[in-house]
Amino acid sequence: MAVERSSAVVVGRFSLGESDRVVTFFTRGFGKVRGVARAARRLRSRFGSALEPFTLGELVFFDNGRTDLVQIDHFDIVKPFAAARDDLERFGQSAWMVECVTRLTADRDPNAGVYALLVRALETMEAGLPPARVALAFGLRYVDLLGHRLRTDACVACGATAVVSDGVAGFDVSGGGTVCSACAGALGGAFVVGGGTLGALKRLRRASWNEATTLPLGPAERELRALLEAQISGLIGQSTRSARFLREVSRVSFEGSR
Numbered sequence: 363m364a365v366e367r368s369s370a371v372v373v374g375r376f377s378l379g380e381s382d383r384v385v386t387f388f389t390r391g392f393g394k395v396r397g398v399a400r401a402a403r404r405l406r407s408r409f410g411s412a413l414e415p416f417t418l419g420e421l422v423f424f425d426n427g428r429t430d431l432v433q434i435d436h437f438d439i440v441k442p443f444a445a446a447r448d449d450l451e452r453f454g455q456s457a458w459m460v461e462c463v464t465r466l467t468a469d470r471d472p473n474a475g476v477y478a479l480l481v482r483a484l485e486t487m488e489a490g491l492p493p494a495r496v497a498l499a500f501g502l503r504y505v506d507l508l509g510h511r512l513r514t515d516a517c518v519a520c521g522a523t524a525v526v527s528d529g530v531a532g533f534d535v536s537g538g539g540t541v542c543s544a545c546a547g548a549l550g551g552a553f554v555v556g557g558g559t560l561g562a563l564k565r566l567r568r569a570s571w572n573e574a575t576t577l578p579l580g581p582a583e584r585e586l587r588a589l590l591e592a593q594i595s596g597l598i599g600q601s602t603r604s605a606r607f608l609r610e611v612s613r614v615s616f617e618g619s620r
């Protein structure tokens with residue numbers, strides 16, 4: 363039985379039997395790994411609070427190579443990222459980032475770029491930057507890392523370079539980028555954003571991480587998030603659970619503020 367080690371983030375978990383947990387990690391060295399943490403739900407578990415969602419730690423596991431589930435030996439906390447769990451909005455946005463990773467990566471398919479991006483985004487969330495912006499900056503870089511960058515320089519159907527008309531731009535999200543108004547009509551519709559939003563997308567892609575998580579975007583921010591959600595839902599094949607959770611959170615906080 364091989365002993366393996368890697369830095370890892372807790373990205374999912376559920377109960378197994380009376381006292382065990384199955385925990386999903388996104389690891390730097392192995393990609394997504396699922397393992398059994400024996401007796402993790404006992405009051406005095408040796409795992410303590412290490413298996414809380416978003417926790418970054420050093421994972422040691424045994425892999426017998428016969429099943430998809432590994433045996434978790436140790437998980438030592440490096441950064442608990444507790445702030446991501448003490449506020450509904452921050453929790454929802456962090457859960458959305460983690461869901462993007464768990465649902466669009468395969469087991470045992472390492473991607474050091476995605477791992478580094480997730481850790482950086484969780485660190486920025488912890489530092490108290492606006493959660494929705496951190497998630498947007500994460501999501502745009504994430505789809506790029508997976509090779510799904512939307513084209514913005516020309517119509518993906520006919521190649522025309524005029525993609526902004528009457529101040530708006532259309533996207534064929536499943537087709538991979540912008541469409542001109544004629545092709546949008548032929549498609550029977552497109553995902554429409556303001557011309558300024560297209561500019562904001564280009565700025566965010568060029569920006570450093572610090573700029574991308576702070577530069578003012580105005581109404582383009584909501585439009586970009588909706589575009590990103592449409593793209594990610596299309597890649598998954600259904601809408602994300604955490605986006606539904608976030609809609610509930612914003613509805614509740616709106617009603618609470620009236």
Ligand SMILES: [Zn+2]
Pocket residue numbers: 517518519520521522541542543544545546
């Ligand atoms: Zn066209």
